[in-house]
Amino acid sequence: TDLYAVVGNPIGHSKSPQIHSAFAAQTRQDLLYTAQLVPLDSFELALDKFFKHGGCGVNVTVPFKENAWRYADEFTPRAQRAQAVNTLKKMSDGRILADNTDGVGLVRDLTVNHGVTITGKRILLLGAGGAVRGVLQPILEQQPAELIIANRTLSKAEILAADFADLGNIKAAAFDALDGSFDVIINGTSASLSGDLPPLSPAVLTAGTVCYDMMYSTQTTVFNQWALDHGVTKAIDGLGMLVEQAAEAFALWRDVRPETATVITVLRGERR
Ligand code: ATR
Structure with missing residues (x-):
C-alpha cells in the first residue's frame, strides 16, 4: 500500500484524510492517507522518516508550507513563485517534487463549481x-482586468504586487484607499480565524459582487456574514477550495483526476 499523509501543527481538525480516502475509493487506488502531527521544530526529520519508510507524498498545512518549499528538490513553476507549497511528491529517482495546488483549487472552485468569471473582471484580494x-499565479493566469491586493500592512501587499507584476495587472492598496466596487472579493486574511x-x-x-472566504467553518464566516448583511447574494466559503486543492494533489500523485462534486456535497452535509 502506498502511503500518504497530511502534516501540520495542529492537525486534528484536518479533513484531508477523509477527502483523499474518498478519492482513493472512487478511483480504485490502493493507498493509505493519514494525518500526522509534527512538532514545530521537527518538520525535516519527520519527512525524512516518512519518505524513507514508504511515503509517496504529503500534503503540508499550517505552519509548514515554507519549510516544505525549502525541503523540496524540484518545483512546479507556480510552487517556485509561491515559495510555499502544500504538496510534495517522491519521484521515481527519489527526489522530492513540490507543487502548490491551493491557487488552482480556488480558481476551480470559483469558476467551475460556482460559475464565477475571473477573466476581464475587477478582483480584490x-x-x-x-x-x-x-x-x-493561478488567479493572474485567468487574466482579470485588474487584481488589487489590500492589506493592513501595505508594504507586504506592495512586495507581492511587485513579485507578480510580470504575470498581469496587479496592484497593492491600503484598505482605506480602495476605489469603486469589485466583481469578486476574496478574503485571504487570517482574520476570520479569530472572528x-x-x-x-x-x-x-x-449586489452582484461575489464574495469568497478562503476559510471555512461550520458557521458562516464573519466575512461572508458581513457581505450578506450588506446585500451580497453570493458569499462562498473555502470548503470547495479545500476539496479542489486535494484533487489537484491527488492527480499529481496518482495520474488520475478524482471527481469532486460528490465529496463536497458529503462534507457540506456533515456540517449541518
Ligand atoms: P497565512 O499563512 O494565513 O497567510 P500570515 O502569513 O500570517 O498567514 O498572513 C496573515 C494575513 O492576514 C496578513 O495579510 C495579515 O495582515 P498583516 O500583514 O497586516 O498582518 C492578515 N490579518 C490577520 N489578522 C487580521 C485582521 N484582524 N484584520 C486584517 N488583516 C488581518
Missing part, C-alpha cells in the same frame, strides 16, 4: 500572507 501568495473582519468599507460591494 484581502491579505498578503502566505495564503495569498500561494494563489496569485475578526478586515477593515473594509461596504462601498466596495454591489
Whole structure:
C-alpha cells in the first residue's frame, strides 16, 4: 500500500484524510492517507522518516508550507513563485517534487463549481500572507482586468504586487484607499480565524459582487456574514477550495483526476 499523509501543527481538525480516502475509493487506488502531527521544530526529520519508510507524498498545512518549499528538490513553476507549497511528491529517482495546488483549487472552485468569471473582471484580494501568495499565479493566469491586493500592512501587499507584476495587472492598496466596487472579493486574511473582519468599507460591494472566504467553518464566516448583511447574494466559503486543492494533489500523485462534486456535497452535509 502506498502511503500518504497530511502534516501540520495542529492537525486534528484536518479533513484531508477523509477527502483523499474518498478519492482513493472512487478511483480504485490502493493507498493509505493519514494525518500526522509534527512538532514545530521537527518538520525535516519527520519527512525524512516518512519518505524513507514508504511515503509517496504529503500534503503540508499550517505552519509548514515554507519549510516544505525549502525541503523540496524540484518545483512546479507556480510552487517556485509561491515559495510555499502544500504538496510534495517522491519521484521515481527519489527526489522530492513540490507543487502548490491551493491557487488552482480556488480558481476551480470559483469558476467551475460556482460559475464565477475571473477573466476581464475587477478582483480584490484581502491579505498578503502566505495564503495569498500561494494563489496569485493561478488567479493572474485567468487574466482579470485588474487584481488589487489590500492589506493592513501595505508594504507586504506592495512586495507581492511587485513579485507578480510580470504575470498581469496587479496592484497593492491600503484598505482605506480602495476605489469603486469589485466583481469578486476574496478574503485571504487570517482574520476570520479569530472572528475578526478586515477593515473594509461596504462601498466596495454591489449586489452582484461575489464574495469568497478562503476559510471555512461550520458557521458562516464573519466575512461572508458581513457581505450578506450588506446585500451580497453570493458569499462562498473555502470548503470547495479545500476539496479542489486535494484533487489537484491527488492527480499529481496518482495520474488520475478524482471527481469532486460528490465529496463536497458529503462534507457540506456533515456540517449541518
Ligand atoms: P497565512 O499563512 O494565513 O497567510 P500570515 O502569513 O500570517 O498567514 O498572513 C496573515 C494575513 O492576514 C496578513 O495579510 C495579515 O495582515 P498583516 O500583514 O497586516 O498582518 C492578515 N490579518 C490577520 N489578522 C487580521 C485582521 N484582524 N484584520 C486584517 N488583516 C488581518
